[in-house]
Amino acid sequence: MTDAALPAALPLDPRDPVALTAALIRCPSVTPEEGGALVLLEAVLTAAGFACTRVDRNGVPNLFARWGARGHARSFGFNGHTDVVPVGNPADWSCDPFGAEIRDGRIWGRGAADMKSGVAAFVAAALDFVRDTPPDGAVILTITGDEEGPSRDGTLALLDWMATNDEAMSHCLVGEPTCPSEMGEMMKIGRRGSMTGYFTARGVQGHSAYPHRAKNPVSAMARLMDRLASHELDQGTDHFDASTLAVTTIDTGNPANNVIPASCKATVNIRFNDRHSGANLSDWLAAEAARVQAETGVAISVDCSISGESFVTPPGLLSDLVAAAVQAETNRVPELSTSGGTSDARFIKTHCPVVEFGLVGKTMHQVDEHVEVAHIHQLKGIYARILREYFA
Structure with missing residues (x-):
């Protein structure tokens, strides 16, 4: 990918994960509304050479994006969602819930933690990676607009489409917020x-x-x-x-x-x-x-x-890869946990080995949802390191 490949009218550098997070927060994608989030991501990824397909089902928006050859023996996938929960009473917020205000070293808005920042970080990491180190394999992004809703036509629809179109991930990382209080302290290897x-x-x-x-x-x-x-x-x-x-x-x-x-x-x-x-x-x-x-x-x-159903990806190659990247970027060894609620990893576990790692989730679904700007950059660094090591 070259800079010239980006659309001339694109109002941001999509390799900047904070700018991309802000652009996504400004899309009012309260589930099941698309809100412009997937339209933006499709434009960014297409310009970077990803083969993109909208996999909408029953009115639910979903995006599949692949860089590299279809059916490659090695393909690393990221999964995430751009839909968000309702804001509640806007008057209770100290800022515009869809304004993406940056103050006090934090970015504020609905979806800042859960999980537009995670999507922005893995998209930005993937853009850099395929430009700087084109891999011998495929990088796959599956992004849904139905994680906060019934979840019947989101990641499930993407996996169904992949099964009928000879698309597959060898391993997958879900970018949900996984850290309770400190960046790097926890990753998920399963869910109840x-x-x-x-x-x-x-x-x-x-x-x-x-x-x-x-x-x-x-x-x-x-x-x-x-x-x-x-x-x-x-x-x-x-x-x-x-x-x-x-x-x-x-x-x-x-x-x-x-x-x-x-x-x-x-x-x-x-x-x-x-x-x-x-x-x-x-x-x-x-x-x-x-x-x-x-x-x-x-x-x-x-x-x-x-x-x-409950599931666990036994500790091994994938969890070791992610844990090593987290430790290298944060100086913390993440706890391997199965705590918390459900996530779309419960669907992916039947497709390929899957783990989850993302930002601190203390404010997700709350009024004045926010995350630290520095952590978004750090998360991109972790995801970039994972890609480099996986395809090394």
Whole structure:
């Protein structure tokens, strides 16, 4: 790539990760809106010689970009997203949520941490790399607009398209923010599984003064929720903390204090490690519901939604490569962690080995979201070092 290859009207140097972060923040890409973010990235990458394809599905915007030959034996991939969560009340912000203001050594705006800075860093690193050291292999970028949404037509759509078009990544790094407080302190080699159970208890309505004439779904639901919340799922595994179950709501919608309602609903959320599967946990929830139903005579049904299974990329070539680059650029050896919520790595793990490393995520999804400008430059340096070492 040469400077002359960039569009004349491009208002920034895309190899500057802070300038590119700012340009992306100014795109109001609240999920599922594209907001101009992927249009900008496609223009930048096309000008640099990447073969770009929009892989939109069901109205969800996605971008695939490859530098190098298709089907090459060595292909390093980056994955990220440009969609962001809503800003909430703009009046609560000290700045324009889409203004990308730089002050106090930080850049402010929705998506600054999660994760337009990460996308900007790996795009800028890739642009430099293919210009300065054209690799014997392929560099692939998969960028979605559906990570903060339902995630049905984002990275999954990109992987489906790749499977039918003879495109593949040998290894992949997801640029999500992974560091709790300090740059370089943590990377993710896996994630817990996540699922939600929705319970409905149906009893018989009656007067609270005559409880024997009714079947109280609230009492039955309270018994069931206590059993679920009190149960120890496990004590953790080699790479994971103990699995957790949280009761998130119990609802009846009953405005009367002297009426036993006819129905009650409750919800639990489970974050589980590699000792479990979503299917096995679903069976357990159904069995516990059936047990309480038999004890109380109150019919209890459960509907389970599995967001993702647990997975781990065992420590080895990929994690060593990333950890060495992080240490070289930050003087910190990152902890190999599986903590936190879900990410699109849960989809990529069936395609190729995958790990995650990105910025400090303390302010993601918060009012006045921001990251340190110096950390964005540092992240580009880490990603650039990873590319150099991978193709060395």
